[in-house]
Amino acid sequence: MTNKVLILEGITPQSIPYDELFALGQPVILKGLVKDWPLVIAGQQSATKVMEQLAQHDSGRSLLVYKGAPEIKARFTYDTSCTGFNFSSEYSTLTEVFSAIRSQLAQQEHDYYYINSLRLDEGFPSLSPSHQLTFEHDEFHQNQPVAKIWLGTESIAAAHYDQPKNIACCVLGKRRFTLFAPEQVDNLYPGPLTPTPGGQVVTMADLNQPDFARFPRLKTALEHAYIAELEPGDGLYYPSMWWHQVQAFARFNVMVNFWWMTAAPYLGNPMDVLMHAMMSVRDKPQQEKQAWKALFDYYIFADSNKVTGHLPPECHGALATMDDNLARRLRAMLRNNLNR
Secondary structure (H helix, E strand, O other), rough: OEOOOEEEOOOOOOOOHHHHHHHHHHEEEEOOOOOOOHHHHOOOOOOOHHHHHHHHHOOOEEEEEEEOOHHOEEEOOOOOOOOOOOOEEEOOOOHHHHHHHHHHHHOOOOOOEEEEEEEEEHHHOOOOHHHHOOOOOOHHHHHHHHHHHEEEEEEEEEEEOOOOOOEEEEEEOOOEEEEEOOOHHHHEEEEEOOOOOOOOOEEEOOOOOOOOOOOOOOHHHHHOOEEEEEOOEEEEEEOOOOOEEEEEOOOEEEEEEEOOOOOOOOOOOOHHHHHHHHHHOOOOOHHHHHHHHHHHHHHOOOOOHHOOOOOOOHHOOOOOOOOOHHOOOHHHHHHHHHHO
């Protein structure tokens, strides 16, 4: 039994209700959010019209392209050893990719092409200004969203998480997002930390053809999933760290998404903390690990006022409210400690 995704109607790029979205803390479909974008309007005529517009605004730069043989059935993932992938990657041009896609349009079996996470203002600088959202909220004062464009044939991006928050805009072709709250990580059977198909850890399970004998806890994850079906012009907001599989169904698909972080830019990457903890905490005896868990709960996950409330401000040190200067001092201390 999956969760129902809330749908908000009548939202425009200038009227996104950020306070409501952030308070809900779950995926929300913004129906028709970008229906007036030029590329969306072109797609109402044909995919060819969209290709033509993109070609007209192409910067001409080389693009990293994933290519999969017909037998991958649109699912870009690992090879059997999980030390490589079932697709190749190479640099090409938009013209070459579009030519390859067009050459196989009449074929039922065909190669799969995927250009992912290309900055819109770098790939299509003259198109970028007409394909934007309005970001007027306190959350964006320190972190301006970055627009990325995703192009290609049918594709399935295995469930993964991203640190930024996200508004994904379906431009051409239907897309299905299957989303899971962060606490479902144990039921999603993450793959290796390296290599990864697209930079983030992905599930080893095939959500479309689940193997419950191999991945029995996956059944629990799917029972708690959120399914968002997007038509061209629709947007989807989902919070930071939510796992999501993204499936594109058409022979040519376009999506533009907007990513932004919520933390101040001077703060470090939490993944560095996780990797360091693997080195220094994970293999300790269980009793010691539990003791460190208690310390993490106290110093990291508890209310910071509880930690400092009984201490004079003069001695707060690393416990003080984080700012750029304190972050710099802590990074210097960590570098010294790690280089011993």
